[in-house]
Amino acid sequence: MAGERTAAPTQAAAPAPAGGSGRLLFVDNIRIFLTLLVILHHLAIIYTGQGAGSTWRAGRTRSATPSAPGFVQPTRPTSWGSFC
Amino acid sequence: MALAFILLFPLLAVSSLTPSGELSPAPAGGLTWQSLAYSVWEGVMCVAMSITVLVWFRGRLNHQGRLARAMAGASYAVYVLHPLLIVPLAIALSGLRLPLELKFVLVAPLAVALCFSVAYLIRRIPWVRGVL
Numbered sequence: 001m002a003g004e005r006t007a008a009p010t011q012a013a014a015p016a017p018a019g020g021s022g023r024l025l026f027v028d029n030i031r032i033f034l035t036l037l038v039i040l041h042h043l044a045i046i047y048t049g050q051g052a053g054s055t056w057r058a059g060r061t062r063s064a065t066p067s068a069p070g071f072v073q074p075t076r077p078t079s080w081g082s083f084c
Numbered sequence: 085m086a087l088a089f090i091l092l093f094p095l096l097a098v099s100s101l102t103p104s105g106e107l108s109p110a111p112a113g114g115l116t117w118q119s120l121a122y123s124v125w126e127g128v129m130c131v132a133m134s135i136t137v138l139v140w141f142r143g144r145l146n147h148q149g150r151l152a153r154a155m156a157g158a159s160y161a162v163y164v165l166h167p168l169l170i171v172p173l174a175i176a177l178s179g180l181r182l183p184l185e186l187k188f189v190l191v192a193p194l195a196v197a198l199c200f201s202v203a204y205l206i207r208r209i210p211w212v213r214g215v216l
């Protein structure tokens with residue numbers, strides 16, 4: 001894996017990206033994806049009141065319903081330990 | 085296999101319900117089998133999700149348009165700055181009385197657009213690009 005520094009490592013059929021910046025475009029896209037998840041995760045904590053202590057709760061917006069482990073919980077395993 | 089493992093989570097959740105329907109604290113820690121099961125589940129999911137995301141993006145999303153390029157460029161700035169944006173946004177909208185789940189769905193796109201726009205603009209300030 002370490003030697004594959006070109007833009008489209010294993011996809012022989014994939015067209016070379018325009019610009020030829022040498023960036024790994026899929027890694028760039030993963031950055032977008034993870035950043036989106038961070039935003040949504042923190043927003044979910046604001047609106048469900050669960051998760052990272054009280055840091056992210058915005059006063060009265062705290063939820064009374066413990067009904068939404070739907071979003072906060074599945075994103076935990078990734079576990080952000082180092083990411084947020 | 086992977087799917088089976090994902091489906092273990094609801095089973096785990098159900099198994100930790102007390103007879104009265106409350107969620108028991110057993111999986112949260114201590115010497116309980118639920119805690120062991122949850123820890124193993126979380127560890128495996130952590131690794132599996134990371135590998136899955138890498139492979140999936142490499143196979144299907146190894147290309148980029150202008151929007152994606154701009155977003156990728158701004159992503160670190162978003163990562164650093166988003167608390168400063170979404171908390172005031174949430175406070176500003178706290179007068180709006182809606183079911184919170186619905187509100188989350190409505191506010192989420194707004195928050196994402198706001199964060200990336202602000203980060204994009206901030207990165208146009210000279211010198212900032214070298215840091216963010």
